[in-house]
Amino acid sequence: MRTNVNMISGDQPVKKRMTTHVWKTFLRYKWLYLLMVPGIVYYIIYHYVPMFGLVIAFKKYNLMKGLWGSEWVGFDNFRMIFSSPEFPSLMRNTILISVYRILFNMLPDVMLALILNEIRAPWFKRVVQTITYGPHFLSWIIVYGLVFSFFAPGAGLVTTFFRDIGWGELDVLTNSEYFRSLLVTSDIWKSTGFGAIIYLAALASINHELYEAAVVDGAGRWRQLWHITLPGIREVFILLLILRIGHIMDAGFEQVYIFLNARVYDVGDILDTWIFRRGIEQMEFSVPAAMGVFKSVIGLVLVIGANKLAKKVGGSGIW
Structure with missing residues (x-):
């Protein structure tokens, strides 16, 4: 006691x-x-x-x-969503567009950062950064205006050029075969500069003594890139990948809504555009809210799963 x-x-x-x-x-x-x-x-x-x-x-x-x-009404709104004939198409388009963004949009960021890191002329590096980072500040309305001026059916600069030289009519904006490629390409042009800045910050944090030791050991530029540079930005790449996977159910509403038209609905209509039509245009709030809850739950599960997978393969994850 x-x-x-x-x-x-x-x-x-x-x-x-x-x-x-x-x-x-x-x-x-x-x-x-x-x-x-x-x-x-x-x-x-x-x-x-x-x-x-x-x-x-x-x-x-x-x-x-x-x-x-x-x-x-309990789960009636969720039952209505899952039983809707539009739901499978919406899910397929959303996941495909998001996966395409992850597969094709992350590598250009890394490649641009690596190229800029190798440039030794400061003025040239600043010029390239300014040119590539500039589109990030443009709204999707302006980007679509630029795309429309080049590829407008029958009146765009590129479509007119194709017709004048006898290559036939070029249909990009209203062709379902090119719509997803157009989304990915325009997103790469707009966001690559901003993504490269994140990797440049990671590259700046790498200890330069590692490069000096590699030079002493006789390692060339490619060896330094493979054994020092890429491992130095691996954690940042994994972190951004996990965050992108968590937003896989979004698929970029602003861009898709602006580029979308009636002829590409079968390949371009996603969950967010459907929510906008039902919630804002048709003034039905319950079903879109249920869709939002569904998206949030899926995003949470994907983030947790991706984080655990990243830790198993040797990464640090988010937490």
Whole structure:
């Protein structure tokens, strides 16, 4: 009994010291914590409070009755989604477009970063970075305007050139065979510069002494690239890959919605465009909300699975 009392009395000073240490740390970095407040408030207001709206997915929502006055229907909205004849096509298009983005859009980022890292003329490197990074600031409306000016049926610069030299009519924007390729190509042009900057930051963090030691050992540029540079950016690549896999159910709503037209619906209509039509254009909120919950659950499962897989193959993952 005496031993227990001593242990308890001995724990109290330890807890007191820990509390004191926490307060001292807080006071020391109080301004940094203060800088965190706007970000925390932003996430609470715009990311956590709206989660209460997920209740709409389980109700037959009526604007006049409000959130709490609408009829509770349970999983009827989800059954309606899964039994819809459009659902298989929407899922197929969404997954295919997202997978194409992952397969073809990540490698150009890495390749551009590696090329820029090898350039020794600072002025030329800045010029290339400016040219490749510029499209990132353009909205998809402007990008589509540029694409339309080149490939408009019968009036675009490229389509007119093909017709004038006798190669026939070129149909790109309204041809279902080219639609997904057009999405991937325009996304590469727009986002490669921004992705390369992330990898350039990772390349800058590699210890230059490793390259010096490799040169002493007689390693050439290709050996240095394979044994030092690529392993140095592996963790960043895996991190971005996991994040992209988590958004595989999104497929880029803005770009797809702007490029979409009636003749390519069979290959271009995705979950987000369907949600927009049902929720905004047709004023049906419950079914699109249920689709949003479904997408979120799938994205969470994919992120957790990709993170565990990354750790098994030797990566660090997100957490």
